[in-house]
Amino acid sequence: MIDATIKHDSRQARNLVAIKVIHTAAWAVFAACILAIPVAGFETQFRLAAILSCIVLFECLVLAVNRCRCPLTPIAARFTQDRADNFDIYLPLWLARYNKQIFGTLFVAGELFVLLRWLSRH
Numbered sequence: 001m002i003d004a005t006i007k008h009d010s011r012q013a014r015n016l017v018a019i020k021v022i023h024t025a026a027w028a029v030f031a032a033c034i035l036a037i038p039v040a041g042f043e044t045q046f047r048l049a050a051i052l053s054c055i056v057l058f059e060c061l062v063l064a065v066n067r068c069r070c071p072l073t074p075i076a077a078r079f080t081q082d083r084a085d086n087f088d089i090y091l092p093l094w095l096a097r098y099n100k101q102i103f104g105t106l107f108v109a110g111e112l113f114v115l116l117r118w119l120s121r122h
Contacts, residue, residue, distance in 0.1 A: 016079040016088075023072045024090040027099075030059050034107045041114030044121065049114045056107055068100070 033052045040049035062071065076088035086096035095102070 012079045016076055019072055019076040019079070020088060020090050023070060023076070023088055026070075026072075027089060027091065030056060031103060034103050034110060037107070037110035038113045041110070041117045044117070046114065046118055053111065053114075 033055050037049050037052045037056070040046070040052060063069065070088070073088050077083075080087060084093060084096075086093050089096055091099070
């Protein structure tokens with residue numbers, strides 16, 4: 001019986017690691033898009049800025065549909081009792097806790113920068 005419990009716990013841990021890796025990779029893609037938007041605007045690559053914006057807005061839609069949570073969070077919750085803000089992602093606790101505020105602000109600021117840059121060129 002103990003051997004079965006150890007195998008079950010090991011499987012749970014592997015599943016949680018896999019979800020955290022996928023979640024962190026997805027987060028990195030969206031964070032990179034947000035950071036690249038003002039760079040694209042600065043380089044007058046407005047089409048690229050628009051594509052990046054659409055990618056981020058799609059993620060915002062996914063979060064909105066899931067009550068402002070990543071759809072991977074409830075899946076990760078099946079494999080652990082931990083509910084720290086970073087239980088489902090490989091981010092420092094402070095960044096996981098304030099992720100939406102930090103990157104939401106950066107996204108809006110980047111969008112405003114691109115808009116102003118575009119308006120100044122037309």
